[in-house]
Amino acid sequence: MIMREQILELLERNSRMTPAEIAVLLGSGEEVIAGEIKKMEEENIICGYNTLIDWDKTGADMITALIEVRVTPTRGQGFDNIAERIYNYPEVQSVYLISGGYDLLVILEGKTLKEVSHFVSSKLSTLDSVLSTATHFILKKYKDDGIIFDRKKKDERMLVEP
Amino acid sequence: MRDPIGKKAAELKPSGIRKFFDIVAEMDDVISLGVGEPDFDTPWAIRDEGIYSLEKGRTFYTSNSGLKELRTEITRYIRRTLDVNYNPLSETLITVGGSEAIDLAFRAMINPGDEILIPEPSYVSYKPCAILADAVPVIIDLKEEDQFRLTAEEVRSAISPKTKILVLPFPNNPTGAVMRKEDLEAVAKVCVENDIYVVSDEIYSELTYTGEAPCSIVQCPGMKERTILINGFSKAFAMTGWRLGYCCGPEAIIRQMTKVHQFAIMCAPTNSQYAAVTALRDCGSEVAKMREAYNQRRRYLLHAFEEMGLPCFEPFGAFYMFPCIKEFGISSDEFATELLKDQRVAVVPGTAFGDSGEGYVRISYAYSLENLKTAMGRLSAFIAKLRASKS
Numbered sequence: 441m442i443m444r445e446q447i448l449e450l451l452e453r454n455s456r457m458t459p460a461e462i463a464v465l466l467g468s469g470e471e472v473i474a475g476e477i478k479k480m481e482e483e484n485i486i487c488g489y490n491t492l493i494d495w496d497k498t499g500a501d502m503i504t505a506l507i508e509v510r511v512t513p514t515r516g517q518g519f520d521n522i523a524e525r526i527y528n529y530p531e532v533q534s535v536y537l538i539s540g541g542y543d544l545l546v547i548l549e550g551k552t553l554k555e556v557s558h559f560v561s562s563k564l565s566t567l568d569s570v571l572s573t574a575t576h577f578i579l580k581k582y583k584d585d586g587i588i589f590d591r592k593k594k595d596e597r598m599l600v601e602p
Numbered sequence: 603m604r605d606p607i608g609k610k611a612a613e614l615k616p617s618g619i620r621k622f623f624d625i626v627a628e629m630d631d632v633i634s635l636g637v638g639e640p641d642f643d644t645p646w647a648i649r650d651e652g653i654y655s656l657e658k659g660r661t662f663y664t665s666n667s668g669l670k671e672l673r674t675e676i677t678r679y680i681r682r683t684l685d686v687n688y689n690p691l692s693e694t695l696i697t698v699g700g701s702e703a704i705d706l707a708f709r710a711m712i713n714p715g716d717e718i719l720i721p722e723p724s725y726v727s728y729k730p731c732a733i734l735a736d737a738v739p740v741i742i743d744l745k746e747e748d749q750f751r752l753t754a755e756e757v758r759s760a761i762s763p764k765t766k767i768l769v770l771p772f773p774n775n776p777t778g779a780v781m782r783k784e785d786l787e788a789v790a791k792v793c794v795e796n797d798i799y800v801v802s803d804e805i806y807s808e809l810t811y812t813g814e815a816p817c818s819i820v821q822c823p824g825m826k827e828r829t830i831l832i833n834g835f836s837k838a839f840a841m842t843g844w845r846l847g848y849c850c851g852p853e854a855i856i857r858q859m860t861k862v863h864q865f866a867i868m869c870a871p872t873n874s875q876y877a878a879v880t881a882l883r884d885c886g887s888e889v890a891k892m893r894e895a896y897n898q899r900r901r902y903l904l905h906a907f908e909e910m911g912l913p914c915f916e917p918f919g920a921f922y923m924f925p926c927i928k929e930f931g932i933s934s935d936e937f938a939t940e941l942l943k944d945q946r947v948a949v950v951p952g953t954a955f956g957d958s959g960e961g962y963v964r965i966s967y968a969y970s971l972e973n974l975k976t977a978m979g980r981l982s983a984f985i986a987k988l989r990a991s992k993s
Contacts, residue, residue: 446894464901464902464905465898465899465901465902465971466898466901467901595641597637597639597641598623598637599623599626599627599632599634599636599637599948600619600622600623600626600634600636600637600948600950601619601636601637601638601639602617602619602638602725602726602727602775602950602954602955
């Protein structure tokens with residue numbers, strides 16, 4: 441189990457690392473690591489491999505909105521039913537059930553402000569169980585998934601030290 | 603005009619690293635594997651506490667011995683890790699890095715002509731500090747076949763009636779060697795039998811990769827009363843620039859060390875002392891994370907050396923590898939200089955750490971994996987070239 445966690449920690453930071461490389465770092469064998477990764481993919485512990493992109497630095501238009509959604513849970517289904525109806529939209533990036541002042545946090549990526557507001561007004565708000573929504577637009581991403589976007593770290597240590 | 607320079611300072615040999623540093627400083631695009639400090643930033647919680655202490659205006663001297671709060675945390679930490687008890691008020695002193703504690707210990711304990719046993723290869727300051735304290739340094743050459751550990755026999759055969767102190771530099775810079783419990787017990791026995799004091803420099807104690815609990819000579823019977831245990835925050839918490847170390851030992855010695863410290867230094871930096879309280883209280887998991895990262899790099903380098911056929915014993919401590927370069931028939935100094943000129947990779951010749959370092963170079967893994975990979979590519983090319991030119 442500890443080995444699994446170590447593999448996951450390495451892949452979480454760099455999903456391009458190969459089983460051979462991981463095996464060297466953890467003092468294990470390539471086949472063992474490849475086997476564990478395969479098993480974790482089958483068990484849906486590893487759900488996918490993403491690339492973290494700072495879209496602001498590209499020419500692409502991209503806008504991210506956080507939408508707080510208050511909903512009425514349905515009998516027998518709780519929040520799962522309504523969550524599913526929301527997460528099935530491809531433009532929806534993430535859906536979380538949240539404790540506190542509202543129920544669902546929906547993260548949405550769109551090309552323009554108009555596109556996002558269209559989604560909220562015509563798709564999200566019109567769902568039966570949705571009571572209210574509050575939309576926040578992200579102005580700047582400083583850090584995402586543990587990575588600080590604009591850090592250019594220079595090694596300031598002396599080159600040779602005792 | 604009279605010569606302004608005193609003889610003792612003038613005769614002190616400058617560090618072997620200096621010359622090398624000057625060459626490197628003139629070059630661009632050098633990948634250095636030559637540092638002796640962590641590549642990690644000090645954990646944010648510690649830096650935050652340092653900032654907070656400045657905001658609160660804690661900018662005065664502390665007592666000579668250091669903040670009581672910090673000394674208490676240190677003794678708790680030693681109890682936790684080694685199960686040894688020190689009195690925070692009378693047996694603990696906060697110093698400006700571990701290096702100051704080395705200097706103080708010698709000054710407090712030495713009479714002119716006393717001998718100090720110094721195992722080498724080891725950190726560069728033991729010998730000069732011994733000379734400045736009017737002691738006679740007696741070098742013990744450590745051997746690769748012992749995994750660069752110090753053996754009881756080596757200590758025994760170096761002892762003379764004038765021997766007063768044995769320096770115990772483990773986990774070791776530059777070899778990465780660690781002493782096992784049984785090695786320490788054997789050495790301890792010789793020290794007790796011959797009434798020798800020990801200065802145990804354990805600055806890398808948090809960075810060992812054996813998976814076993816840390817051990818120290820102060821745990822051995824009869825040793826706590828004859829040992830100055832030196833440690834600090836630089837390596838474990840990535841706090842080199844904060845200049846903070848400490849030592850624990852018998853009250854009588856600590857009292858004399860504190861006196862010298864008071865006249866020379868006054869007290870360690872106040873800001874650093876407040877930050878260090880947080881380090882000991884809250885940053886154990888950060889240390890564990892850094893340790894794991896070092897261990898992964900250590901394994902990577904061992905693997906890379908194996909692939910290029912460069913012999914290296916497996917080191918289990920600090921963040922250094924000490925591969926053997928004897929097969930190339932050139933000195934450590936030449937190897938390091940040529941590697942730098944040919945491939946722009948900086949390593950430190952083993953001889954910078956004592957004559958017995960000849961035939962070895964020190965490679966630090968306090969660098970990111972990406973960096974290490976590029977450097978190993980270049981080292982491999984260099985070695986291939988050397989081999990081709992020989993055959």
